[in-house]
Amino acid sequence: MTKILLVEDQPTAAAYLAQGLNEEGMVVDVAHTGPDGLHQLLTVDYDLAILDVMLPVLDGWAILETARRARRTTPVLFLSARDQVEDRVRGLELGAEDYLVKPFAFSELLARVRVILRRNDRGAAAHEPTTFELADLSLDLLRHRATRNGERLDLTPKEFALLSLLIRRAGEVQSRTILADQVWDMNFESETNVVEVAIRRLRTKLDDPYPVKLLHTVRGVGYVLEARD
Template sequence: MTKILLVEDQATAAAYLSQGLREAGMTVDVASNGPDGLHRLLTEHYALAILDVMLPGLDGWTILDTARRAASPTPVLFLTARDDVEDRVRGLELGAEDYLVKPFAFSELLARVRVILRRGDAGANFKEPTRYELADLALDLLKHRATRGADRLDLTPKEFALLALLIKRTGEVQPRAVIADQVWDMNFDSDTNVVEVAIRRLRAKLDDPYPVKLLHTVRGVGYVLEIRD
């Protein structure tokens, strides 16, 4: 499993990002300050390090500079609230793979992480499947086709994206906030029922005509795609 180092001193942000990365199938170690982050980076093997720039003890630039001087090959993605061109250039010149300015959507971070993992030797074994199956449901990402048995499901682009998110994480409950972020690239708003509406429409096509139900609601938590007895 792909192992990621996240160095972020804001506890809420660290918890949110690490949870999302784990839900995406990665192992995540979290450090809350610069010295701990540098120690982990130099003593353990990671496919990628995600560094906040402003950290207690050592800033992200110092961590990366020290790691490169110690011949650490781990790719680095910077997270920062600073959008100055000089700051971005500095990070890239030190050897960072990418630079993401806060605030950002988790879906964008995940996309950039996957690009970096595919690009380097560390991500050589990271290959996302293009076809998923569950019972008589099949989803082909390349052909953008979903079927149940011999029936092709007529899904809108958002319904297909929603189903893809759920089938990639079969058996894992997806909170409404995660769905809203990754399918609609929006922050979850409790007054918005876009997720519920989309789930209802997807269920009408995916489950209602068939005896075996695959899309389930976990009340107060979210939604999950799985086979239940």
């Protein structure tokens, strides 16, 4: 299982990122200060370290410099509100794999994390299939076509994006946080019901006309696409 170190001094941001990565099946250790992050990086083997640049006491630059002098080769992704070219160049010259400027969408962070993991032979396969099948449901990403029992489903672009995410992770419960971020590119807030509305509309097209139901609600957790006996 992928193990990640997240060093971020803002508790709310750290909790949000850790939750999202956890929901993607990754184990995340969180440190809120530079010294704590450096200690974790030097004593634990991680697949990736995500370091905020501006940290109290010891900044991200110093953490990476110290880790490299100690011969720790853990890949590093920098996060920073500093968007000057020289800052990005400095991070890369220090040996970081990537540099992501705040603010950013979680989906972009996740994509960059996966690229780094693949680059280091620890992630998923680089090429994903473009067609998927589940029971009598078929989905063709290239043709943007979904059918059930041979009948085409008339889906909006957002409904198709939602279904494609669910079928790529069939059998895995997806939280509202992940769905809101990856389909709508928005941070989930409790008063927002966009996910519930979209799920309800998708279900009327995907499941209501057919005896076998594929889209299920896991109360208090999220939604899952699977064929149940």
